[in-house]
Amino acid sequence: MNMSKTASTTPGRPIRSVGRILRFLSDFSRDKYATVALVVFVVLVLSSIFANLVAPHDPLKLDLLNRLAPPVWVEGGSWKYIFGTDLLGRDILSRCIYGGRMSLGIGFAVILIGGTFGSLMGLLAGYLGGRFDAVLMRYIDFQISIPYFLLALTIMAAIGPGTKNLIIVLSIGSWPLFARYARSIMMSLRQQVFIEAARVAGGKEIVIMTRHVLPNILSPLVTLTSLELSRIVLTEATMSYLGMGVRAPTPAWGLMVQEAHDYLMIANWAVTTPGVFIMITTLSINIFATRLRISTDPLQRGKH
């Protein structure tokens, strides 16, 4: 949650023309860390989307005779199951690929629901101001001051685990951040001269919003979104691990770690592999977001 605080310390700066966007993109592509992180993340997303084509096995298919088979580089491992098998003889690699579909899917769903709703509310509050703004901000301050984890856990315990419930509960925890952030950007933009200029020049409100406002909030919003995404992936894993998230037999990373926990001393690959998948995901997102912030923030860019 507080990653957004990091992000919100750098309000958006106007990038007015297509040319500047292009310049930014070329800047960004010269940053090899960011590019690698982005490529890794895109590969993860693509393999999740096309899991049925990429995964070598059916993630639910049992092979009781080959259960707890070690990965290929350990003695006794085979190329059939590259990362080994779990306690029911299911292929760990395939489960991790499908697990990505679940974890990233939940992440994007939460961003989509929480992010869209939150951003809209925030933009509206910033644009309208007045009582709506005051009430909304009071509520958001209130919700943000509570560590949401305990609340989410108890609510999940009451309504029962499941993917849909998890998405709802995580979205409720996520939207205020987007709202507060979108509002702060709206507020700062309202005072920017160029909007005033556009208005004086007789621009319609909607045109002003789409042509001038939106491009300026896009880049910081991507930063916030990525940091939120990484946080949601971690929270989802924790909730699923505690049995308050995705339900078995659906493959999900946190669930895989939990199922294999008891086998840590016998078959540590069953714990390590999903753990590494989570780690690669969050690392790639975080590296990307950090570098993006650096390249869009002139203050920091100068120093690199």
Next chain:
Amino acid sequence: MSQAGKTKISRRRMLKVTGATASAAVLGGAFSGLASPAYAKGANSLAIAIAFDPPSLDPLAIEQSVPAQVTWNIYEPLLWRDKNGRIIPWLAESIKQTSPTTHILKLRDGVKFQNGEAFNARAAAFSINRILDPETKSQWIGTVNTIKAAKAVGDLAVEVTTNEPDPVLQSRLTVIAMMAPDWTSEVGDQVGVQTNGTGPYQLEEWKRNLSIDLQVNPSYWGPAPQIESLTFRVIPEDATRFQSLNTNEIDLYLGVLPDQLKQAPKYQAGLSQNYSFLRLSNLEGSSIADPRVRQAMNYAIDKDGLRNALHGGLGNNLNGQLSVPEMTGYNPNLKPFPYDPERAQDLIREAGAQGLDVTVEGPKGRYTGDAVEMQAISAMLESVGLHIDLVLRDPNNWVRIGDRNQTPSPPEAWYVRHTNTTFDADRTLSSYYSLRGSYSSYSNADVDRNLDASRKEMDPAKRLKLLNRAYEIGSVEDPMGVYLFQHTELWGMRKEVEFTPYADGVLHVSQIRMNG
């Protein structure tokens, strides 16, 4: 605190460079000298890991296996069971039936509670009446509610009255712990926090969520145990308990996984009275009301394969009934369903049930390895042509969904492990083979007739016949469930520990020996 703060700051420069993992190594190294004495113990002491902190140590209120590991070393019943499950006299020396509904027990002389209060007929009658008292809110009530009351009829003689003739009164008496009447009223609501039994150990200190320390009872009436001090350590995670055993931090615990046996220093497997099955509904509206589908589901399960893979080949396949040979009422003529997927497919075709949607409900986290077993079973049912929708629930919702009174229609298939420590078929049949039990989704008039008759039948041979017939109907004619396994209880222990589990699952620490 200030001392610790200072050293931390002085180490700061060095630590600053390193990551979290590396700093763990540095701190770890610094503390490694402290690590070994932290869990060094005396020679005649024993540490047992338990999964959670008991809610209460009131043996008459709580029926749960974890608190029972503690309380049965402090409290004792009138009658108990030996290693093989046979009922033996304990605090009572004998039991005599004086009318169809009354029994007289003669008590052992000279037994005292740990606070010095005498154990006598008054205490015995008090304890039995206390477990029946609604105020106690005893979780045992379903097991003991055939008992009407108890009263003292002499200093060492107590009379127990039942509502109806009760063929299994003796086994009910094995679960009623003896408590001291004066002490109980004295401590009031502290009765679950303090203890006062007649048993070999007494409570020394209860560190909440951490450990329960017991010391030997110096005035115990029986032979003095070898283990003098005993600690139950609360370690919630299975994996951590196993690690603690391997690092010698604990000596013994229940619940080692079959896959872990290779790495366990030593283990003992004891057959438990837990029988797993997939409860199948034959009620109106159930999609598997046709008995052929339910038979097919039984033929579809490769019980040996599953048991070898998931249970290390331990335990037994159930013989087409929710019972085992040691149990009164067991039908020796029934055989386990063989693994025969072709026959299963034929039966499904005959019944016109190819591709039938069947919802299978089961718990996740209620039993060791439950979710895994469920997933394997579903996959096997799928392979004979059914379409299985597996729903794994958290234990609480799983329990709720299995109860006919709380769900408009019970699940078609519901996984559960049935426990019967009364060693009598009555409890099993009335829980699952007849709508008498709220956790049943099975109704068969023939079964009900036999069960009703058995309850009034005092001739053991005739009663056995009736119970046998009830099991037979629920086996192939009209299957009550997919019969799976009698499970084992796996105790992991250090090499030095000599311990054999009892058939009824009671942990008698006084019987444990330590070598060297």
Next chain:
Amino acid sequence: MYKLAMHRLGHSALLIFGVVTVIFFTNFLLGDPVRVMLPASTPPEAVEEFRRQMGFDRPILVQYWDFISHAVFLDFGDSWWQKSPSLEIALRPFPATLQLGIVAVALASILGIGIGLFAGARPGSLWDKLATSLSILGVSLPLIWFTLMMALIFSVWLGILPTAGYGTAAHMVLPVVTLAALPLGRTVQITRASIIDELAKPYITTAHSKGLSERTIILRHALRNALPPIATEIGWESALLLTGYSIIVESVYGWPGFGFALYHAILTRDMPVIIAMAFVAAMVVVFINVIVDIIYVIADPTIRKK
């Protein structure tokens, strides 16, 4: 100042009330508590009898009123699982978590501010790159996995630390290190960003021109002005650690603290305890907010005049 304090007090009361109410309603409307408390084969008459004894057959608003009118006197009812007052059960494990939380947050703050300062003072240097990488690693760690791996490496393979328990310094190492990793990463990020922001401000140039040493400028001026966001961050981390975030670490390492008790309360759906724990958590948040406010006032004297 007085008005501000009253405002904060009202906000705090509302926060505590809100949290407790939300949890009460979600749990009572969406779940049945009775079933959890009895073994599966209990006859229905006994279950209904039990429900009546516990008072769960009454309308929800009546139960809520009953609950809230007792709760104002800090009576949250008895635990369903253990027959003792639930607030006592919620508070009992708290000192153990406080111990863990304080050490972990102290470790993360001291290291985090130190590393963040160094990195922020020389952006782009080798130090900075190292610190940034470290912080990204910290915030990307999946706690569930990290906890298990630490136990495997240090207890099982190396055998230098105990796997579970409480009471000695050795027992504390693994839980503290695992819990400190994430806050450390975030503290480094925040400190670094705030210092970079501060050092770009005009007053720093003025200070330079006055001939103040770099050390003085960074420690006396930049750090002082960067303190509020860092205090907010550390406050937040403390709140998180003390309100259940330690659930996995405590249950894996058998640390008898708040997270451990919460895990158990959730597994057994012990509602009075869950609500009492939420109340304790809300109190902790309020308390930490007060401390953060005080730090703000110290760092920025203009607030004091308001």
